[in-house]
Amino acid sequence: xxxxxxxxxxxxxxxxxxxxxxxxxxxxxxxxxxxxxxxxxxxxxxxxxxxxxxxxxxxxxxxxxxxxxxxxxxxxxxxxxxxxxxxxxxxxxxxxxxxxxxxxxxxxxxxxxxxxxxxxxxxxxxxxxxxxxxxxxxxxxxxxxxxxxxxxxxxxxxxxxxxxxxxxxxxxxxxxxxxxxxxxxxxxxxxxxxxxxxxxxxxxxxxxxxxxxxxxxxxxxxxxxxxxxxxxxxxxxxxxxxxxxxxxxxxxxxxxxxxxxxxxxxxxxxxxxxxxxxxxxxxxxxxxxxxxxxxxxxxxxxxxxxxxxxxxxxxxxxxxxxxxxxxxxxxxxxxxxxxxxxxxxxxxxxxxxxxxxxxxxxxxxxxxxxxxxxxxxxxxxxxxxxxxxxxxxxxxxxxxxxxxxxxxxxxxxxxxxxxxxxxxxxxxxxxxxxxxxxxxxxxxxxxxxxxxxxxxxxxxxxxxxxxxxxxxxxxxxxxxxxxxxxxxxxxxxxxxxxxxxxxxxxxxxxxxxx
Numbered sequence: 001x002x003x004x005x006x007x008x009x010x011x012x013x014x015x016x017x018x019x020x021x022x023x024x025x026x027x028x029x030x031x032x033x034x035x036x037x038x039x040x041x042x043x044x045x046x047x048x049x050x051x052x053x054x055x056x057x058x059x060x061x062x063x064x065x066x067x068x069x070x071x072x073x074x075x076x077x078x079x080x081x082x083x084x085x086x087x088x089x090x091x092x093x094x095x096x097x098x099x100x101x102x103x104x105x106x107x108x109x110x111x112x113x114x115x116x117x118x119x120x121x122x123x124x125x126x127x128x129x130x131x132x133x134x135x136x137x138x139x140x141x142x143x144x145x146x147x148x149x150x151x152x153x154x155x156x157x158x159x160x161x162x163x164x165x166x167x168x169x170x171x172x173x174x175x176x177x178x179x180x181x182x183x184x185x186x187x188x189x190x191x192x193x194x195x196x197x198x199x200x201x202x203x204x205x206x207x208x209x210x211x212x213x214x215x216x217x218x219x220x221x222x223x224x225x226x227x228x229x230x231x232x233x234x235x236x237x238x239x240x241x242x243x244x245x246x247x248x249x250x251x252x253x254x255x256x257x258x259x260x261x262x263x264x265x266x267x268x269x270x271x272x273x274x275x276x277x278x279x280x281x282x283x284x285x286x287x288x289x290x291x292x293x294x295x296x297x298x299x300x301x302x303x304x305x306x307x308x309x310x311x312x313x314x315x316x317x318x319x320x321x322x323x324x325x326x327x328x329x330x331x332x333x334x335x336x337x338x339x340x341x342x343x344x345x346x347x348x349x350x351x352x353x354x355x356x357x358x359x360x361x362x363x364x365x366x367x368x369x370x371x372x373x374x375x376x377x378x379x380x381x382x383x384x385x386x387x388x389x390x391x392x393x394x395x396x397x398x399x400x401x402x403x404x405x406x407x408x409x410x411x412x413x414x415x416x417x418x419x420x421x422x423x424x425x426x427x428x429x430x431x432x433x434x435x436x437x438x439x440x441x442x443x444x445x446x447x448x449x450x451x452x453x454x455x456x457x458x459x460x461x462x463x464x465x466x467x468x469x470x471x472x473x474x475x476x477x478x479x480x481x482x483x484x485x486x487x488x489x490x491x492x493x494x495x496x497x498x499x500x501x502x503x504x505x506x507x508x509x510x511x512x513x514x
Contacts, residue, residue, distance in 0.1 A: 027053040030483070036512045045480075045509060047079045052483040067097040074106045083113050094123070101127060108140060117144030135161030135168075139190070146197060155197045162190045188214045188221070195227060204235050229253055244274035248283060255287055263287050278304045278313040282320065289324055297324045315344040319351050326358050334358040353378060369401055376404065381411040399428035403435050410438070418442050433462035437471055444478055453478045469499030473506075485513045 030053035037046035054072045057063045070093035077086035090107040097103050104123050111120035121140035142157030165186050191214040198207035208231045215224050233250040240246060251266030264287055270280040285300030301324065304310075304317035322338035325331070338355040345351060357374045360366040368391035375384035385408035388401045395401070402425035409418035422439040425432055440455030456475040463471055472495035479488035489510055496506045 027056040030056065033485075033512050040508060042508065043079065045512070047076060048477070048480050051076055051481065055483065067093065067100045067103055070097075071100070071102045071106065074103075074110075078106065078109065083110055086110055087114075094126075099127065105136065108136065112140065112143065115147060117141070117147060120144075135164035135190075138164065139193075142193065142197075146193070146200075149200075151197050151200045155194065155201065158190055158194045158197060162187075162194070165190065184217050188217055188224075192224065192227070195231075199227075199231065199234075204231050204238070207231050208235070223257075226253055226257055230257070242273045244270040244277050244280065247273065248277065248280045251280070251283060251287075255283070255290075260287050260291055276307055276309055278307040278310040278317070281307070282313050282317045285317070285320060285324075289320060289327075292327075294324045294328050298328075311344065315341055315348075315351075318344065319348070319354065322354055322358060326354075326361070331358055331362045335362060369398065372401070372404060376408065376411075379411075381408045384408050385412070397428055399425040399432060399435070402428070403432070403438070406435070406438060406442075410442070415442050415445050431462045433459040433464075433467075433471075436462070437474065440474060440478075444474070444481075447481075449478050449482050453482075465498070469495045469497075469502060472498065473502065480513070489513055 030049045034046045034049035034053065037043075037049060050072055054069070054076070057069070057072075063069055070089050074086040074089045074093075077083070077089065086106070087110045090103060090110060093100075093103045094107055104127050108120040108123045111117070111123060117140050121137050121144060124137045124140060138157045138161035142154045142161060145151070145154035145157060191210040195207045195211045195214070198204070198210065208228065211224055211228045211231065215221065215228065218224065230250065230253050233246055233253065237243065237246050237250070247266045247270035251263045251270065254260075254263035254266060264284065267280050267284040267287070270277050271284070274280070281300050281303040285297040285304070288294070288297035288300060298321060301317045301321040304313050305321070308314060318337045318341035322334045322336075322341060325334035325337060335355070335358045338351065338358055341348075341351045342355055353374055357371065357378065360371040360374070368387050372384045372387035372391065375381075375387060385405055388405040388408065391401050392398060392405070402421040406418040406421035406425070409415070409421070419439065419442055422435045422442065425435040426439070429435075436455045436459035440452045440459060443449070443452035443455060453475060456471055456478065459471050460468060460475070472491055476488045476491035476495060479485075479491055492506045492509060496503045
């Protein structure tokens, strides 16, 4: 929800700020492009053009003393998830530009991101009343009250926010893509918040109604579909409070939604009303496993196994028990449990992979490269990185291990650490285009665009033909970020040449930048 709120606020900023507030001079083309991309909800491209425009505008001494500079800079920081940097810029700017709507709105969004809803509301209340018509303050106070479990007050504020926003949204340009996106996004957001409040208040029919309204706008939203399913289960349980299956289903929904405490409660209720409910014990163990409470998880999985009254639950329990034992370094027991899971379902790829991992961990002569790859497939990137490092300590010329180690660091978000292994792979095998491309992506993320372009060029020289489109696309974004739109357009045309599926999006980009 926090991310959706920030995106919505950025769109609001774009709709009102880029539409005419930026002084027109040498940066006009980039800002105009950003507006066009925003209309098409192409946010990545819009931010690139904002950065290009800002880079040019900073050469203008007069611009550096205008509110547009911190507004643009903070917008970029927020999109790049650099929330603390945005906060620092905006807290200084708000002292200087005390009546600037954009700066206050963005700073309020930062406080919302940090769940400091009181500061968010107070920041917006500093503005004159005439520009507080969209319900922003009511929304922020509602969020604050919700966080403080003051649900009746939160409900009142969210309803006021919805009423004000819908009234003001009638002024939006009906033909504007961004305006309609803002209207739809705000409606979904407020209805979702209202549904959450109604749920907490026990007003389940009202919660179902607002969730259903939001689903009419976005029928494929998994979050909304989950919310509706949760309310339906709760309504059913009002009339059937001892239905163990319903409690188990509700627990699963809570678990998928990332609410472990609620999931545990429902699983325990399922077990309370049916002591022999093997699957509920297994599911309870999964919550403990995800919370890294491995001993509790092991106890729950063993309970499922002891009941031995549900073949599918038994298979799950042996598999999950093996994973839990591996996490506690009891590899022998892990292998024993996973062997039993394999006996129950030898076709399961997850069981096969987990068994191979445990088996290789128990083998002092194991193929470390295979072990690292299996851990990587299992999304255990830190563990995989450790295995690749151990392998490279004894076999330093394994360029594939270097490459895979770099990939681990990318998955862990440690960009700078990925450079060395990718370079090591290239040193051993200069034609290894995959490493050139990955190194280019790292440099691009670190905003070292010249180095990124060089690596992408080297990747293009050696890449398979069916991969050229992706690399040309990467390179085009680099030229775009450098502000060389002519070369970016030429490179995007090359990307479209090698993959017609990209043509539609590339045509949109070229339609803006020429």
